[in-house]
Amino acid sequence: MSTPETPWPEYARALTDPARAPEKPEALGDLRVLDCSQGNFAALFCSSILAEFGGEVIRMEPPGGDVARLFSPRGFLHRGTGLAYLVEARNKRHITLNLDTERGRDLFARLARHMDVIIESARPGQMDARGIGYRQLSEALPRLIYAAFSARGQFGPRASTPIPDYDVTAQALSGVPYTTGEPADEGLPGSSVPTKQGNWVAWYVGGGWGAFAVMAAVVWRWASGRGQFIDCAPAEGEMRFTDCDIPWYHASRRVRERVGALNICVFPYTLIRSKDSYSFIAGFSDINWAGLTNIVGRRDLAERFPTTKHRIQHAKALHAELEAWAAEFTSQDILDKVQDYLVNKRGPGTVATARLNRPAETLAESHWWERGVFQKVEDPDYGELLLQGPPWKMSHTPPRIKWACRPVGADNEDIYLKYLGLGREDLRALAAEEVV
Amino acid sequence: MTESYFDWTSKLFDRSRVFDKPEALRGIRVLELTTLVLGPTTADFLGEFGAEVIKVELPPGGDTMRYVTPEATFWKNASLGFMPENHSKYHIGIDLHTEAGKDLFRQLTARSDVLVENFRAGTLDRWGIGYRRLSHINPRLIYVADSGFGQWGPFSLGRASYDAVAQTVSGMIGITGFPGRPPILCGIFIGDWFGGLMAATAALVALHHRAKTGEGQFIDLAQSEGLIRSLDWTWIRHGLTGQEREPVGNQDEALVPAGLFACRDGFAGIAAPRDNEFQGLCAAMGEPDLAADPRFATLPARQQPANAQTLYERIGNWAASKTRAEIEALAEEHGFAAAPVVNAADRYNDAHLRTRGTVWEYEDPLYGPMVEHGPAPKLSATPGRIRWSAKPVGWHNMEIMVRLLGLSPARIRDLEAQKVIGRWAARPGPCPPEGWSPG
Numbered sequence: 001m002s003t004p005e006t007p008w009p010e011y012a013r014a015l016t017d018p019a020r021a022p023e024k025p026e027a028l029g030d031l032r033v034l035d036c037s038q039g040n041f042a043a044l045f046c047s048s049i050l051a052e053f054g055g056e057v058i059r060m061e062p063p064g065g066d067v068a069r070l071f072s073p074r075g076f077l078h079r080g081t082g083l084a085y086l087v088e089a090r091n092k093r094h095i096t097l098n099l100d101t102e103r104g105r106d107l108f109a110r111l112a113r114h115m116d117v118i119i120e121s122a123r124p125g126q127m128d129a130r131g132i133g134y135r136q137l138s139e140a141l142p143r144l145i146y147a148a149f150s151a152r153g154q155f156g157p158r159a160s161t162p163i164p165d166y167d168v169t170a171q172a173l174s175g176v177p178y179t180t181g182e183p184a185d186e187g188l189p190g191s192s193v194p195t196k197q198g199n200w201v202a203w204y205v206g207g208g209w210g211a212f213a214v215m216a217a218v219v220w221r222w223a224s225g226r227g228q229f230i231d232c233a234p235a236e237g238e239m240r241f242t243d244c245d246i247p248w249y250h251a252s253r254r255v256r257e258r259v260g261a262l263n264i265c266v267f268p269y270t271l272i273r274s275k276d277s278y279s280f281i282a283g284f285s286d287i288n289w290a291g292l293t294n295i296v297g298r299r300d301l302a303e304r305f306p307t308t309k310h311r312i313q314h315a316k317a318l319h320a321e322l323e324a325w326a327a328e329f330t331s332q333d334i335l336d337k338v339q340d341y342l343v344n345k346r347g348p349g350t351v352a353t354a355r356l357n358r359p360a361e362t363l364a365e366s367h368w369w370e371r372g373v374f375q376k377v378e379d380p381d382y383g384e385l386l387l388q389g390p391p392w393k394m395s396h397t398p399p400r401i402k403w404a405c406r407p408v409g410a411d412n413e414d415i416y417l418k419y420l421g422l423g424r425e426d427l428r429a430l431a432a433e434e435v436v
Numbered sequence: 437m438t439e440s441y442f443d444w445t446s447k448l449f450d451r452s453r454v455f456d457k458p459e460a461l462r463g464i465r466v467l468e469l470t471t472l473v474l475g476p477t478t479a480d481f482l483g484e485f486g487a488e489v490i491k492v493e494l495p496p497g498g499d500t501m502r503y504v505t506p507e508a509t510f511w512k513n514a515s516l517g518f519m520p521e522n523h524s525k526y527h528i529g530i531d532l533h534t535e536a537g538k539d540l541f542r543q544l545t546a547r548s549d550v551l552v553e554n555f556r557a558g559t560l561d562r563w564g565i566g567y568r569r570l571s572h573i574n575p576r577l578i579y580v581a582d583s584g585f586g587q588w589g590p591f592s593l594g595r596a597s598y599d600a601v602a603q604t605v606s607g608m609i610g611i612t613g614f615p616g617r618p619p620i621l622c623g624i625f626i627g628d629w630f631g632g633l634m635a636a637t638a639a640l641v642a643l644h645h646r647a648k649t650g651e652g653q654f655i656d657l658a659q660s661e662g663l664i665r666s667l668d669w670t671w672i673r674h675g676l677t678g679q680e681r682e683p684v685g686n687q688d689e690a691l692v693p694a695g696l697f698a699c700r701d702g703f704a705g706i707a708a709p710r711d712n713e714f715q716g717l718c719a720a721m722g723e724p725d726l727a728a729d730p731r732f733a734t735l736p737a738r739q740q741p742a743n744a745q746t747l748y749e750r751i752g753n754w755a756a757s758k759t760r761a762e763i764e765a766l767a768e769e770h771g772f773a774a775a776p777v778v779n780a781a782d783r784y785n786d787a788h789l790r791t792r793g794t795v796w797e798y799e800d801p802l803y804g805p806m807v808e809h810g811p812a813p814k815l816s817a818t819p820g821r822i823r824w825s826a827k828p829v830g831w832h833n834m835e836i837m838v839r840l841l842g843l844s845p846a847r848i849r850d851l852e853a854q855k856v857i858g859r860w861a862a863r864p865g866p867c868p869p870e871g872w873s874p875g
Contacts, residue, residue: 008558011568012587016656027645039710041668053641067710067735073669073689075739078676083669084690125441135444151773153814155445158788163767164713168694169775172705177696178779179623181613191614194703194777196686196696197622198611201630204666208633213813215640216485220460220818222647228817231449235775236794240812241629244506244516245780246795250807251511255780260620265504265517269600271609271619278619280604285500309508343594352584352596356619359607359670360680367591373661374671386675391631391661392638393586396653397645 016393018372018400026054027397031218033117035092036060036099036108039067040121040165041200042234043149044088045207047119050214051091052390052399055117058415059092060108062099063434065408079382081405084200087387089405095416096409096436103435105132107420112137112144114419116227117214121149124159134229145217147210147230154231165234170202174238175245182260194258205241206234262319267311268292270319271356272326278356279331281322283349284308291349295341296325331355379404412436448816451793459486460818464643467548468492468525469532469541471499473599473625474582474659475554476521477632482550482639483524484811484820490544490836491522495529495858498829502865512803512869514826520808521632522826528837529830529858536856538565543841545570545577549646550639554582557592567654577652578642580635586658597659602627606663607681611670614685630666631659687748692738693717695748696777697755704760706751708772709735716770720763721754783809793819800825802868829866830859 005011033055037043051057059066072082081089097111098104109132112118118137120127127133127148134146151165151173152158163169171177181195213230221227244265245256256264261271266284283292286306293302301321305311311318326334331354338353340346355361368374372389379385382404390399416422416436430436438444464487468479476491476499483489493499499522505515531537542565545551551570553560560566567579581587584597591605600621603609608626609619635657642653664671669690670681688694693714694707708717711727711734718727726732731743738744755763760776767774776782784807789795796810803825811820837843837857851857860866 005568008561008566009588009592011561012557012654012656013589015567015654016587025645027641030648049637070735071690071709072739073673074741075736076673076677082690083672083676087669087672124445128441128444133441135438135441151775152788153792153794155442155449155814156788156791159445160442161768162771163764163775164707164773166691166694166705166707166709166773168688168691168696168707169705169773172696172703172775172777175778175780175783176623176626177703177705177777181620181623182617187617191617191685193686193698194696195613195620196705197608197626198613198681198683199608199667199670201622201626201666204668205630205633208630208637209813212481212633212637212640213815215637215644216460216818217815219464219640219643219647220458222644223462224458224817226817228815229448230816231445231814232812236789236792237812239783239789239794240809241624241626242520242780242809243624244520246784246808247511247516247519247806248506249780249784251516252509253781254506256506256623258623261618263621264506265508269598271600271604271621273618280598280600282598282600285503307508308503312508339595342596350596352598352601354597354601354604356604356609357607358610358680359667359674361610362605362607362664363671363674365591367585367589368661368664371586371589371658371661373664376675384675386671388665388667388671391634391657391665393656394638394642394653395655396651397642 015395016398018389018393018398021398021400024396024398028053028055031055031117032115033057033119034060034111034115035119037119037121037149040149041068041084041088041167041203042165042206042210043119043121044068045204046147046210047092048088048090049211052401057092059089059094060097061094061408063096063436086382086385086405091402093411093415094406094408095412098435099130101433101435103430103433105130108132109137110420113141115144117145117147119147121165123162123164124150124154138227142226143221144227145214145221145230147214147232149206149210149232149234151233151235153233153236167200167203168196170206170235170238171196173235174202175242176238179256179258181258183258186260202234202238206232206237209237262315266308267315267318268322272319272323274326274329274331274334276330279326279334279353280356281353283351288349288351291341291347292351294347295337295351296322375401377401377404381405381407409436449814451791454793454819454821458818460815461486464550465490465548466550466552467544468552470552470554470582472501473521473628474631475552476501477629478552478580478582478635480521480523481633481636485818489525491525491527492530492541493527493829494531495829496861496866498529498866510864513864513867514803515865519826524823525826526832526836527827527829528833531856531858532563532565534856536851536854538563540856541565542570542573546574547840548577550578550580552580552582556594556596557583557587571652575652576646576650578639578646578655580639580655580657582631582635582657584659586661587656599625599627599659602631602660602663606660607667607670608663611667611681611683613683615683627659627663631657631662634662690739692735692744693747693751697752699755699758699760699763701759703777704755704763705775705777706755706763706773711735713772717772720766720770796822798822802827802872828860828868830857833857833859
């Protein structure tokens with residue numbers, strides 16, 4: 001302990017800099033994944049995570065390509081593929097197979113023998129009815145991990161619904177839009193409504209849960225030698241995140257309603273208008289509120305509203321006070337003031353603030369580029385693409401992007417030869433029968 | 437021949453048999469030194485699937501989340517905001533500002549598989565209990581550092597973060613809500629919860645690597661970077677076209693049609709982007725001709741902004757005349773997607789969610805009958821489960837100090853007297869319910 005140590009940020013960077021990822025091993029290099037989902041970005045994000053960590057992920061599309069390749073804003077296609085798909089095809093091999101044919105189902109079952117994980121998003125019971133669901137495959141493959149995505153799950157009174165899984169319906173079912181947005185009695189009628197997140201948040205949450213569950217099953221397989229069936233409904237994934245909605249209803253039969261940019265538990269934890277934009281600002285515990293009122297130069301507010309209860313009761317008035325102060329400063333000024341207070345330890349309490357970013361403003365910040373959060377990936381098939389990188393920095397087995405996407409069926413020859421010993425002639429015959 | 441699919445799945449996943457099955461993460465010990473939501477969820481998700489989670493708090497006040505409860509109202513002296521991310525944990529109180537406290541913490545780390553912390557970058561390193569030190573004590577340790585901006589890089593220096601900071605800096609708020617209106621926060625702490633899920637997933641990946649090599653490792657997870665990852669096509673479009681993504685309210689630009697719509701009795705999500713689904717929706721609307729209209733017949737046509745706008749208006753007008761249940765029934769009949777925008781009461785009383793354990797009833801020894809959201813994904817062989825609720829600060833001091841560290845009762849009393857270990861303050865948040873008495 002006597003030697004002078006490298007400062008923490010330098011040490012941490014040397015440990016985890018994603019620029020050095022290619023020198024390091026991949027955690028899931030031994031995991032083979034077959035993702036035959038269709039039109040479902042929860043499933044696609046699930047297999048993306050496994051692919052980022054090094055799993056050999058094979059995307060199986062119907063011969064015309066997955067409809068997910070068409071889910072793109074304004075129908076924008078880049079070299080024939082939609083933008084959302086180009087984000088979630090990373091590190092995946094791409095093959096085609098027609099599961100509507102008997103030959104296709106037979107090939108699927110044979111491929112499954114070589115897989116550790118299968119991911120699908122068919123209507124519950126559909127794969128089973130085709131004879132290639134978990135029930136049938138697991139008989140010969142007890143180590144198989146099989147993850148199925150659906151709107152309402154694989155069991156329970158509503159499981160047999162034919163309704164497919166989409167992000168917006170999953171968001172609706174999660175309960176999150178109910179508590180998001182401007183209150184009905186404020187703002188304008190058209191926009192003071194339950195509001196969805198702009199991104200496909202339920203799909204991303206659902207896919208995250210899928211990858212988590214697959215990894216839990218992989219860990220358990222070390223101990224047991226056995227695989228299992230994973231039932232993942234993205235709506236339930238996001239539901240798990242609904243803070244204290246259910247405990248509060250249980251305790252007091254109260255339903256949480258929309259509060260716009262406020263929070264029902266604490267104040268301030270809110271967005272305020274600044275001279276040039278908006279800023280998020282938080283300092284809600286008593287000591288942090290003291291810190292914030294020091295920064296604002298309004299110690300009287302700390303004295304008049306000393307407890308959380310006082311502050312949330314007068315949240316709207318206090319919000320107006322903070323906005324009156326912020327009107328004279330840019331969001332950067334506010335951040336500078338807060339950092340000056342924190343870094344120079346000018347008083348008690350911790351205050352957090354941030355400028356509300358448009359996406360282009362986030363893209364302009366060097367922090368994310370240094371950390372590999374944004375990357376320009378040179379893809380052999382699709383050219384240079386700006387992609388968001390994996391969110392983790394890891395010392396020993398860092399995740400990485402190796403390529404962005406492959407055209408429909410581009411890996412048919414490689415994969416069918418590698419796993420099933422099928423040569424070009426076999427594939428030609430299968431193509432003639434519309435199997436691949 | 438065999439039983440029906442849903443008979444089979446209902447047995448395979450039977451909620452009443454959960455406790456007869458093993459746990460995926462049995463034998464994995466997680467030590468947690470975290471507050472608020474991001475760190476606690478990281479450990480909680482691992483705990484739901486069988487890890488033993490020991491939550492270390494600074495006595496007597498403990499985790500800040502013990503004071504974040506709706507309308508600042510406590511329930512049985514507990515914070516309702518603290519419960520959803522603190523299940524089945526062992527709660528111990530150690531003052532880590534003391535040398536003896538740090539020493540106890542190091543001993544606990546030596547016996548743990550995963551450590552989760554969410555201090556500002558470098559804090560624990562300064563305290564002598566960071567990765568640099570602990571990885572020598574326990575080379576198998578998987579060290580998860582949760583933060584707002586990461587452990588290095590220009591924004592990592594001394595900057596505090598919360599969920600909503602991540603929502604703000606990631607661009608998520610910028611693409612959410614209605615054009616021209618003030619920005620809104622997501623109704624939940626999405627940056628925390630999603631970050632926790634990402635961190636917990638990485639810990640599992642690291643466990644897999646450790647099973648092969650014996651090596652632990654360091655994981656740096658920034659919640660802002662988790663949300664950036666989740667913003668689907670925002671970034672790639674900017675890279676290819678320079679186009680900025682604007683908020684568009686409740687409609688989807690890429691899946692058309694897909695959105696939230698006002699109905700007679702509330703709001704519903706409706707989605708029908710595949711052509712066959714769209715044909716079903718048109719039939720349900722009583723306008724089958726719409727599906728043949730060249731402006732709407734194919735997804736690429738519907739995605740054109742002018743066509744999408746026309747379509748969204750027509751669907752909106754139709755939905756306004758229906759109840760949520762009517763729309764859902766029509767969706768089942770005609771093969772498109774619809775779902776009500778539900779609230780807490782709807783979920784609490786939902787028989788489907790109860791059957792699935794997504795709404796989970798149990799009885800806690802301290803708080804009595806409880807209802808919460810249970811584990812999200814359902815695993816057939818190793819289902820997740822809730823065993824008990826969050827407990828007061830230092831509730832399990834004795835058990836952990838004796839069972840895990842082998843300290844004698846006299847030594848524990850000593851440490852208590854020196855305020856190295858401690859229990860709850862006598863105020864709502866960290867303390868037990870009224871009328872509680874030991875033994």
